[in-house]
Amino acid sequence: MNTIKELKKSFLIALWFMFLTFPIMVIKVNTVEQTIDWRWNRLAMVGIFSFFASWIWRYLLQRKEMGQKRAEESETPTLTFQQRVLQNPKFTRPALVVICIFAAIFPFYFSMYQVNIMTTALIYVILGLGLNIVVGLAGLLDLGYVAFYAVGAYSYALLNVHFGMGFWACLPIGAGLAMLFGIVLGFPVLRLRGDYLAIVTLGFGEIIRLILENWNEFSFGPSGIANIPRPGFFGIKMSIHQSLIYIYFIMVAMVIFTIFVVRRLQDSRIGRAWIALREDEVACQATGIDKTKTKLSAFALGATWAGMGGVVFAAKTTFINPASFTIWESIMILCIVVLGGMGSIVGVIFGAGILILLPEYLRAFSEYRMLMFAAALVLMMVFRPHGIISAVRRTYQFEGSPEKKASS
């Protein structure tokens, strides 16, 4: 009886989706030749797909509700298998060693193409980790993150064009300028409520891109800036091959540095304030926490990391133009954070891996990549709002003598 009811439900949903997608999926008009292409097979595909998808959807929804009920009943938070594995030093230590060795030998065993992709992925890792401070820790949805990335990239490119400054001089300057932008832009807007903040940051991001596109005298307009030098190494001349490996190792170092910094920030006075702010702003203020200052610090730190990422990006591609800094880039980075797991360092690295590497290696799938990511964004929010790797915050514990250790 129940199965028949479920069958009927799925059948009706399938019919609904067939109706819904009918004009756009099935009919394709060729206006030049005045012919209509009726793609009926697609209708059948939609029907079959949505029939099964709706079934799985309902099953997952049910499971989620049951999970919530269970969580409410039990007092202590139960850790999932995955969280237990990630917290078990017996597993994490060898895994870390393996990853380090792999990272060290990677460029010598794989092609330049692979090294290049990996470097891109690493840039996204630090962008993700930077945005994670803003979104994951402080709970501020920043949709204009790419603006700071652009500030970093353009600082290096322009300083190089006009003053011939090198990569290493520009790296701190780019990061600093991005931070300054973060503070200047953040200051007036950070008192806005969450969703308004998202829209305003989106607006800022687009303003900066449009200015870069239109202000030819300053930014060379849509044609961009070419021939940006790769990073130097004490003035030694390097082949392209060598300098790509060099950039790769710079990125590995930066990722390690970023992880180190983010971990320390999480377990600090300021990190606690971010988390508390995400929980309850009014209580935070009543507890004596300066809301604006705390938010601004998260925003500016996130911007700093985007700026660093931007400098490396410019040095790696040797060419930048405003097209690299659209809103979709911001959303891509947001996807990395959301998919991987807000607030979780491992999650963000994982997210960057999936979003950047997977489409590169599965070429057939790359046409559908944005579609898939978009669907994943919705599915994640509905079924797994904490991301693939959900963060387990290290909590402060007190046992006899004051000491800090990871939660049980």
Add this chain to the structure above:
Amino acid sequence: MDYFLELFLGGLTRGSIYALIALGYTMVYGIIELINFAHGEIYMIGAFTALIVISVLTMLGWNQLAILAIATLAAIVWSSAYGFTAEKVAYKPLRGAPRLSPLISAIGVSLFLQNYVLLAQTSDFLPFPNLIPDFKFLEPYEGIVRSTEIVIYVVTAAVLVILTVLIKFTKLGKAMRATAQDRDMAMLVGVNVDRVISFTFIVGSATAALGGVLIASHIGQINFYIGFIAGIKAFVAAVLGGIGSMPGAVLGSLVLGWTESFFTGYISSDYEDVFAFLFLVLILIFRPSGILGRANTDKV
């Protein structure tokens, strides 16, 4: 003076079109406090559906007015269906989730619909035929205002009146207002909140579809990306007018339309979009409640 009139009417047209999209934004926001990022895409889907229907019927050699009517109807039906489905799939399961979750979900829907149309149809700009006939009585003013523009003004005004009547005087409208005020309370007094929210999405999407057909007729071409920028601008307009308020949405749209039109006409057209965004940022910073919105104090 002629140039001024031209810019004035151009701004009125822009504003009216923004209004048709902004109304949907403001209604959805009013009822579930969600910035429905995908609303612009609903409008784009309306335009695409209309174009597909128009192309098919034109090949069959139908009468122009009949095609227009059927295409508009189809756009409304399918846009509403997409709006309804998006709400059921991506927003409804997230009621009661933290505020940012449905917003991220909405970004996902927006991105999904864009790429869906891109993959199922094309990434090229497609020509959109203008089927609105030239009105005889407009001939003397030909240089000043076209019939399409007149239709846009009239439709926008009519939609505002209809929606106002709907919300002020019907039972469903009352239920909508109750839900907007306090969802739990509305549920307690027997309002079917789920149905009211669905209905809001349907009405908002239908309005956006009308906007889609009209703007496409006016501009003469569409592609999968038109929803994004129009959506953002309509949102600016809705916020400017005071989000949640329907007359505010129309007023905000007109103000935005005119300022944009005069700005590009007298100052510079390069920075047209910069201007819209700057406007948004400034309003949100200095008067987040908009022109007609009321400042609300958070409950403590």
Add this chain to the structure above:
Amino acid sequence: MESVLDIKQLTMDFGGLRALDHIDLDVKAGEIAALIGPNGAGKTTFFNCVTGIYKPTEGDMFICPPGKKRERINGLKPNQVTEKGMARTFQNIRLFQNMTVLENVMMGRHCRMRAGIPGAILRNRATREEEQRVVEESYAILKKIGLAEFVNEFAKNLPYGAQRRLEIARAMATEPFLLLLDEPAAGMNNQETKELDELILRIRSEEKISILLIEHDMKLVMSLSDRIFVMDYGRKIAQGTPEEIKNNPAVIKAYLGEDIDA
């Protein structure tokens, strides 16, 4: 006796509605004062004005922390008010639910800590010592409030009465000279209320903190308070010792229909 809090002619309008109408109120050093009145009288609005959440339409607010100079606090932000030494609790409990009990109290210490971003990243000696000190101090406060057994629990898993006490602990961690308690006994059973009564008295005697509380439990109010202020429809209708208030006709009239069992 010196007044630690001195409010003069405080008025608050919401649109056309006058929520507070020229209220005068003062709390003396070492005093337990109570603010009572029927629902909707404007008591919580009063707290919100004093703690900087609302900007009052009219009136002056002064504080005079023991041993410090008298100071006007109009226009200060909530966190600045807390830094000056006035801490509050909320009627509807506002804890950081997903943080542990210890961490909640540590948040209270936040404004008395110095470590910034460089300190957090470098984790130098000063920062490490400060962190350790804060953990110890927070634990000490929890012990005093009687929440030591819950120290590593998440705040959301605490029993109701303990959550209310945790709010007090968090407020005390900010080193206040005046505690503003908004219905601390709401939802508590008799036993819990009795413990709360003792706790408040202990806070005053041991920590030398003055207290202003909003409360509906008349038994608690009458037994605790040195002085009582009564509000109705945004106006102060009476003030005095519990004895005076009990026999005040205006108060009895305002409460007609509500019990004063004392």
